[in-house]
Amino acid sequence: MDTSLSGKTALVTGGSLGLGKAMAQTYYEAGAQVAILARRQEPLDEAVREISASSGGAIAAFVCDVSDAQSVSATHKAVVKHFGEVDILVNNAGQSAAKPFTDITDEDWQNDIDLKLMAAVRLTRLVWPHMQAQSWGRVINLLNVYAKVPDARTAPTSVTRAAGMALTKVLAAEGAPHNILVNAMLIGFIKSDQIQRQYDAAHREESFEEFVARAGQRLPMGRMGEAHECANLALFLASNASSYITGCAINMDGGLSKVV
Numbered sequence: 001m002d003t004s005l006s007g008k009t010a011l012v013t014g015g016s017l018g019l020g021k022a023m024a025q026t027y028y029e030a031g032a033q034v035a036i037l038a039r040r041q042e043p044l045d046e047a048v049r050e051i052s053a054s055s056g057g058a059i060a061a062f063v064c065d066v067s068d069a070q071s072v073s074a075t076h077k078a079v080v081k082h083f084g085e086v087d088i089l090v091n092n093a094g095q096s097a098a099k100p101f102t103d104i105t106d107e108d109w110q111n112d113i114d115l116k117l118m119a120a121v122r123l124t125r126l127v128w129p130h131m132q133a134q135s136w137g138r139v140i141n142l143l144n145v146y147a148k149v150p151d152a153r154t155a156p157t158s159v160t161r162a163a164g165m166a167l168t169k170v171l172a173a174e175g176a177p178h179n180i181l182v183n184a185m186l187i188g189f190i191k192s193d194q195i196q197r198q199y200d201a202a203h204r205e206e207s208f209e210e211f212v213a214r215a216g217q218r219l220p221m222g223r224m225g226e227a228h229e230c231a232n233l234a235l236f237l238a239s240n241a242s243s244y245i246t247g248c249a250i251n252m253d254g255g256l257s258k259v260v
Contacts, residue, residue, distance in 0.1 A: 003239040006031035014093035016043035018192035022227035028056035066119035085130035091120035112156040137180035172247030181246040188253025190225040220255035
């Protein structure tokens with residue numbers, strides 16, 4: 001199965017840590033030119049050092065607040081100037097936001113919409129014309145399992161992620177005639193920087209690895225997923241191996257979700 005990305009340029013938001021970094025590294029090792037975006041320079045620089053230690057394509061970091069329209073536009077221009085037009089877009093930026101409904105302010109709602117939904121809208125709109133002109137493109141939206149099965153105290157994330165799933169389907173239908181494939185990965189419990197932040201916030205006495213192992217025992221496969229396992233799926237969806245797959249919302253959760 002050919003999963004080479006040689007000659008392709010990929011843009012990964014939230015690319016300095018966790019799942020984003022794992023996907024960026026996998027794309028790099030598959031031969032792509034990879035632009036990683038995040039808000040902080042130091043983690044971006046560290047990610048570039050780690051990823052470029054192995055052989056692959058090329059990688060560059062760009063500071064960007066994807067919740068800000070002007071920052072998104074300026075960064076896209078910088079990426080195109082550095083690497084050329086974007087062939088593969090991974091909308092990965094986001095963080096967990098969940099409260100009781102009555103505690104969620106208008107500002108909370110707007111912040112989550114801008115970070116998760118509008119960032120994907122704006123970036124996809126910028127890369128779409130090139131993908132359409134060359135009759136080849138990939139857009140991958142990182143969502144979570146609550147997009148399909150929301151629960152109490154999962155808003156605003158569950159709501160914005162559900163909107164992201166609807167966006168995925170709309171874009172897939174519009175992109176199909178132009179060979180632009182648009183899919184979503186719905187993340188469950190994956191060992192990542194978000195899990196690390198949850199662990200740190202609780203000031204637990206157990207080690208992080210003990211916490212991950214204990215939490216993983218409650219999951220169907222008896223463990224949390226690994227970032228590289230998500231990256232493997234993202235590589236498949238970005239490559240020519242996935243040439244007839246579009247409009248899918250794939251559960252990347254080890255069997256956690258109760259719906260397919």
